[in-house]
Amino acid sequence: MEVIIKQRINQVLKGDQNAFGEIVELYKDKVFQLCFRMLGNRHEAEDMAQEAFVRAYVNIHRFNIQMKFSTWLYRIATNLCIDRIRKKKPDYFLDAEVAGTEGLNMYSLIADDSALPEDEVESLELQETIQDEILKLPEKYRSVIVLKYIEELSLKEISDILDLPIGTVKTRIHRGREALRKQLSNF
């Protein structure tokens, strides 16, 4: 994977945009997922994930080829999401409650609403509750929990992405786990 990515990066550096499109295809789901779990909102997640790729493209000449590309890309995306959370204005909660559709949350909007089996509805509700609990975590715990348990990255990779010592990453994961344990203990 990394070998192919590096070939593509070299093509991009020579000016071939199609090669960048291939890179986007390979990572789009992971980056989108990361942004969605960090922000809890599809519109925002899409905007941030798009922005992450655009920034990666514009700054590709600064990418250190010795580094793992995904680490660099996740760093851009994570920083964008953290900035976004810090700047977040209360009126930006677009589809937590889309205007005029009170009670319809994101999941019911994207799901084929007419005939969901009972257990699927339940599982969607559960998904949503878990997402809400992730969103309650302060961003410094949220980012490590998402990288560790949703993106399934190693402590070393997380420490590279966040540019933090492994010890700090560990401490944050521990705090995040403690918080989630409390929040989710009633299930």
Added chain:
Amino acid sequence: MSCHEDIVDYMHDYLDESITEENKERLREHLHSCAECRSYFHDMKKAIALVQSTARIKAPDDFTARVMASIPKEKKNIGMKRYLRNHPLLTAASLFIVLMGGSIFSTWGEEQNFAVSKQENIVVENEMVIIPAGKVVKGDVVVKNGDIRIEGEVNGDVTVINGEQYMAYAGKVTGQIVVIDEMFEWLWFKVKSTGKALFKGDENE
């Protein structure tokens, strides 16, 4: 929790997969005898499993297309390079000969004069247009037969015909940057039509 803090540390070490065999044994023994820690550990593992169970969400279908539409446009001659790479049979040299037969050079490029759109805050030095740092140019900027260096900001599109575009780190363009190489555009068009004709010939054989 009232229980021993080191036990909770062992739980975290266990979950980080960085626990020593010795401490693992201690943890196991303790969990055996202490219901409170057992339920604590259970809740923590359950919380993790719940987080991990969240459905994998996919990016929207048009995601890549939208990214590609919002990145700065590539120079057009790349299209030709890619074409040549994908059609190794046609080397640049053979193409050149094929195209020379059509005497293309005479039909291209009569007007070679430097020209730039007239706006405030544009500086011109030897056929190089400069948008100085800290300055803002309003409207679309067009440069023909010259280069542009953007250190300040352009509120609009930048079009460079037969020239190069250099963007300083702090430079900014709110619209699109389009670099048109008329020579290459022309060649490109010619290559595509000639290439098609050649391949058609092959298929017929």
